[in-house]
Amino acid sequence: MPGINTSSLPDIIFMLLFFFMVSTTMREVTVRVKQRMPEATEVQKLEKKSLVSFIYIGEPKNTKLFGTKSRIQLNDVFASVDDIPEFIAKEREARDEADRKFITTSLKVDGNTKMGIVTDVKQELRKSGAFKINYSTRKKVERRSR
Amino acid sequence: MARRAAPEINAGSTADIAFLLLIFFLVTTTMDVDTGITRKLPPPVENPDEDVDVKERNVLKILVNSHDMLMVDGKRSDVRLLKDKTKDFMALHPDNPDYPEITTKFIEELGKEFPASKGVISLKNDRGTSYEMYIKVQNELARAFNEMKDERSVELFGVKYSQLVDENKIKAINKLVPVRISEAEPEDIGGK
Numbered sequence: 001m002p003g004i005n006t007s008s009l010p011d012i013i014f015m016l017l018f019f020f021m022v023s024t025t026m027r028e029v030t031v032r033v034k035q036r037m038p039e040a041t042e043v044q045k046l047e048k049k050s051l052v053s054f055i056y057i058g059e060p061k062n063t064k065l066f067g068t069k070s071r072i073q074l075n076d077v078f079a080s081v082d083d084i085p086e087f088i089a090k091e092r093e094a095r096d097e098a099d100r101k102f103i104t105t106s107l108k109v110d111g112n113t114k115m116g117i118v119t120d121v122k123q124e125l126r127k128s129g130a131f132k133i134n135y136s137t138r139k140k141v142e143r144r145s146r
Numbered sequence: 147m148a149r150r151a152a153p154e155i156n157a158g159s160t161a162d163i164a165f166l167l168l169i170f171f172l173v174t175t176t177m178d179v180d181t182g183i184t185r186k187l188p189p190p191v192e193n194p195d196e197d198v199d200v201k202e203r204n205v206l207k208i209l210v211n212s213h214d215m216l217m218v219d220g221k222r223s224d225v226r227l228l229k230d231k232t233k234d235f236m237a238l239h240p241d242n243p244d245y246p247e248i249t250t251k252f253i254e255e256l257g258k259e260f261p262a263s264k265g266v267i268s269l270k271n272d273r274g275t276s277y278e279m280y281i282k283v284q285n286e287l288a289r290a291f292n293e294m295k296d297e298r299s300v301e302l303f304g305v306k307y308s309q310l311v312d313e314n315k316i317k318a319i320n321k322l323v324p325v326r327i328s329e330a331e332p333e334d335i336g337g338k
Contacts, residue, residue: 006161009161010157010160010161012166013161013162013164013165013168016168016259017167017168017171018167020171020172020175021171024171024174024175024227025177037313038277038278038281038282039286040182040183040281040282040285040288041289042183042285042288042289042292043181043182043183043184043261044181044182044184045179045180045181046179046180046181049180052180053266054158075269097297098155099226104180104184106180111276111277111278111281112273112278113264113277113278114273114275114276115272115273115274115275115276115277115280116273116274118277118280119271119273122187125187125189126187126189126190126304127190129189130162130187130191131189132186132187133182133184133185133186133187134180134182134183134185135183135184135185135186135284136180136181136182136184136279137181137182137281137285138181138294139181
């Protein structure tokens with residue numbers, strides 16, 4: 001009995017490889033706050049991931065070290081509200097001149113967070129001129145009960 | 147001189163190398179699509195003392211307190227009722243002083259004038275409101291506006307808003323049904 005010809009096996013694997021290479025988005029920040037997003041039905045997809053900057057807000061994962069009070073995380077570190085203008089300026093600096101007005105700020109906020117901190121962040125964003133925001137939510141599967 | 151045939155490179159391990167790479171990408175891939183509710187923040191106000199004069203009847207006031215309770219136009223309400231209330235408020239009610247005023251709006255894309263409501267949704271929340279509740283309210287409001295857009299679109303073009311392809315038609319609907327949600331300047335009420 002002749003053996004199975006395996007010479008096309010690399011090609012098949014390569015095909016899979018390319019698929020994953022293309023669909024991969026590398027996560028460059030380690031999220032240090034709890035992120036259990038609220039659910040919503042009327043969600044839109046965030047287009048153009050390269051034009052989105054993220055602000056994470058929530059209870060720190062390491063509660064022993066950082067306590068249970070909700071914190072803001074910008075890039076890899078905890079920050080305060082006052083750091084936001086600088087963060088926005090840097091994010092703008094990193095993008096192409098032509099793309100700057102399309103930058104969306106995605107607020108990834110834990111559902112248990114109080115609105116106070118979110119409002120502070122929003123006020124700061126308004127002052128910095130980052131008007132386009134996106135409240136990150138999970139998509140809820142709609143049950144048509146009514 | 148007789149040329150020695152070059153020995154063939156053993157390609158048997160290419161699959162293994164490819165596998166290795168494949169596994170690397172498999173592990174690092176995050177397939178989650180970011181979804182959310184997109185909103186536009188208003189520019190900062192220059193004169194905080196200057197009040198924009200909006201008639202009482204044109205505003206639907208929504209308040210959320212620190213216990214996540216909802217008040218719509220002075221009465222306690224429930225999130226589940228919010229969508230219908232918003233739609234009812236934003237719908238056209240000619241000659242009814244309880245509802246917003248009506249103006250006519252010229253829509254370039256359609257070359258015609260349309261009656262439009264002057265209604266604004268005003269949303270105010272406490273610092274102690276939970277984010278979950280806030281999103282629930284925002285979601286219901288978004289749903290109300292999306293349904294109104296759908297209805298308008300079906301009425302004018304025969305298809306739902308999400309199925310519109312023509313950019314002009316999309317623009318026209320967006321002008322006819324503007325998402326008018328105003329968020330009040332934050333205020334400390336009810337403490338922590």
